[in-house]
Amino acid sequence: MTAQILLIDEDAAERRSMKAAIEAHGHAVHVADTAHAGIEVFRRYRDAIGVVLIDAASAEGLNPTLIPILADINPSVPVIVGTAEGATETALGAVRAGAFDFLVKPIAQERLIGAIESALKIHRTSLQGRTPRRARSGSVSFADVIAASAAMSRVVELGRRAAQSAIPVMLEGEAGVGKELVARAIHAASDRSSRPFVPVNCNTISPGQIDEVLFGSDAATGKLSEAEGGTLFIEEISELPPVGQMRLLEIVQSGEISRSGQQRSLKTNVRLILATNKDLIEEVKAGRFREDLYYRVNVFPITIPALRRRKEDIPHLIRAFVERFSLEQRLPRTLQVESSAMALLTSFDWPGNTRQLENAIFRAVVLAEGLNLRESDFPQIAAQVNASRGGSSGYELQPAIHEQSPIAKVQAALAERAAGIGGGHSSSSTGFGASASGNVIVSTDEAGNVRKLAEIEEELIRFALKFYRGQMSQVARKLGIGRSTLYRKLKDYGIDPDDPQKDAA
Incomplete structure (x- = not known):
């Protein structure tokens, strides 16, 4: 079946070579030589493109905002990233950002086509209405938060307390730990549960647009107004530019919002939940975040630990994801996870945290050929575990590891x-x-x-x-x-x- 592929690569020779290889297998290819051009092409053909290929082997490496921006335009399209041999941080950065797969250059043609076909299968599944939920939508309660570990039990306890008031909450933790899930649970447990929950990620919006997106203008309603009576969840608050910080401080202090061109300020009734993966006090010391705003919004901090710090949660998360995705795929019964696969997944440190684990399980369930998930269904994880054990210096796919009985x-x-x-x-x-x-x-x-x-x-x-x-x-x-x-x-x-x-x- 013919599919449309977007290839973003600054090297003209590489573009021609990969384009020819992909077209030889019957697919159509859009090409772009820069991240900016690639984003514009993706915006234009967002509903037609099935897979995005990004070259991250250049001297500049992977643009950290590229994958989040693509996901914001159409989150159902898988992204494959090509990295240079030994580019561990680039590969990990791609995984954390939500990449479906990564390929180590030079890329064998059969490996390239195999990765594209697997990604297309994921995309076709999403077109059938069963997309991986990078962030849950709809009603979410604290019962949806896996808290087998003492650390996550503490997070749930603090979240329940926060839900009983309207004070600002600051959720701290690495990318992918589940900050939005906890924010939605706090909202659902509060007396604002019947009102809107409006998320906005400062990392996926250009600095010049954040002010309008958040606070609105004469021509458009901002996220703050959309959340009236409910909860506004601002993710990566550290990326809010100075002007946005000043306006947010005015709203926190006065409870009013002013728009350009309007003389009168409007009262606003919004509960703020903020999230950051940076140490905000260090951002304050560096002059990148207003100190007065910090003390206004950091009233009730909740730190969500990285998944590697709460490994007892991993088996429970795995079972929950497998059950959910088996149901979404309309499988005759829930897939079972073999003990060796469970041991492999539990031994991994998950640099992309819960989001990475969820995406790995989704991929495995969609591509599974039997009734059980095996080690071989997680080749990327096996490769990285092997690499950390000295089996390889790079991230080439390795044979699945064999656990002892x-x-x-x-x-x-x-x-x-x-x-x-x-x-x-x-x-x-x-x-x-x-x-x-x-x-x-x-x-x-x-x-x-x-x-x-x-x-x-x-x-x-x-x-x-x-x-x-x-x-x-x-x-x-x-x-x-x-x-x-x-x-x-x-x-x-x-x-x-x-x-x-x-x-x-």
């Missing part, structure tokens, strides 16, 4: 522990030993006396944390205790869940 993991962990104390049948005060016939936690000390229960309990908790890779919910479940009890014991024994063997006796 649970028994092998236990044996390896205990053997490693035993090797650290000299091996053999004896044990040190750590209590771990390994014999030729099996793996045990030693119940007697060197003098032959039964060891204290607390010592064995501490070791078992440390081992469980290492065995289940810090997934707190799973550790608590396997140990047969509640999560609150587990956290109390971690505090009592001084165990760092991120490094369970640290300070072990």
